[in-house]
Amino acid sequence: PPFGLTLLIGLTQTAGFQGFVQSALVSGGVGKVSLMAYTMPFWVVLLAWGLLGEKPGTRHAAGIALAAAGLICFIEPWGGMGDVKPVLLGLGSGFCWGVGTVLSKRMFDRHAPDIMTFTAWQMLFGGLVMVPVAYLVPQEPAHWGWPLAAGMTYIILIATAAGWLLWLEVVRRVPASIAGLSSLGVPVTAMLLAWAILSERPTLVELAGMGLILAGIWVVSRAGPARRAA
Numbered sequence: 001p002p003f004g005l006t007l008l009i010g011l012t013q014t015a016g017f018q019g020f021v022q023s024a025l026v027s028g029g030v031g032k033v034s035l036m037a038y039t040m041p042f043w044v045v046l047l048a049w050g051l052l053g054e055k056p057g058t059r060h061a062a063g064i065a066l067a068a069a070g071l072i073c074f075i076e077p078w079g080g081m082g083d084v085k086p087v088l089l090g091l092g093s094g095f096c097w098g099v100g101t102v103l104s105k106r107m108f109d110r111h112a113p114d115i116m117t118f119t120a121w122q123m124l125f126g127g128l129v130m131v132p133v134a135y136l137v138p139q140e141p142a143h144w145g146w147p148l149a150a151g152m153t154y155i156i157l158i159a160t161a162a163g164w165l166l167w168l169e170v171v172r173r174v175p176a177s178i179a180g181l182s183s184l185g186v187p188v189t190a191m192l193l194a195w196a197i198l199s200e201r202p203t204l205v206e207l208a209g210m211g212l213i214l215a216g217i218w219v220v221s222r223a224g225p226a227r228r229a230a
Contacts, residue, residue, distance in 0.1 A: 001115035005103060006121050013100025014126025014164070020093035024179060028086025029200045035188035035213060039179030042067050043098030045220070048176040051102050052109075059219055060177075066216035073209030084153055098180070104168055105176040115172060118164045151207025177220070 017037075024033045040062050048054040056064075074087070107113060142148060171179045191210065194200040202210070 001107065001118045001121060002111055006118065007125050009100050009103045009107065010122040010127075011129060012096045012127030013104065014123050015129040016096030016126075017100065018126070018160075019094045019130060020089045020096060021077050022088040023091035024093065026086075030190055030194035030198060032175065032206070033086055033090045034186065034194075035074060035210065036071070036087055037093045037097070038186060039067065039071065039091060039094040040097040040101065040185065041177070041183065041217070041220070043095050044101050044180035045177050047098055047102040048105070052105060052176060054175065054177060056177075057070075059222060063218075063220035064217040066219060067213050068216075070209040070212030072218065073205050073212060076205060101171055101179060102176055104171045105179070108172045115165065115168055118170055119161075123161065123164060 010147050021033065024036070044055050044065065045054075045060050049056055071091075107118065191200075191202060195202065210212075
């Protein structure tokens, strides 16, 4: 695939998204970080308007407004903001993923690359960028053993390689805004699993925020794909 566009996608979709979201998880809860990261579909609607000419309609705007209200509930600015760093890192990851998604759609529309080759190259570029970051960021030494090996195997082969391959197949087949919507079952599942496994019990305000975000998702899904500008 074309070098320049593939590099940009690797920088945003792999390096930017993974770097920001993993950094956010160091100090932020799984549920909240997941919901911040999965603001990606709303970034896609806005970015696809500017880069792909997919003009959002009234329902898209209403859905984005509801999601924004939900995000405010999670950030809780009336409580002094607290630790805003994981929130901002989570939003940054969602933005990077949104940029990567829109650029990937442009790649498929203009160059129609082989999806396996494209996935491999963008992951390679993104991974190479993260290597010096891994060395520069202070951290504890790795404790090698079967838990780390099993976790890394799952993350590398299933969550990342297979995940990106399947995701780019979705992006290739449908409009960018619909591709974004297809991912939105994940943050709700993550929040429920964090509640069940990690005892991260959401507050009433956070539940309200999740409800507003889900309402925004529903409104955008009812709107259908954004219209292509003439």
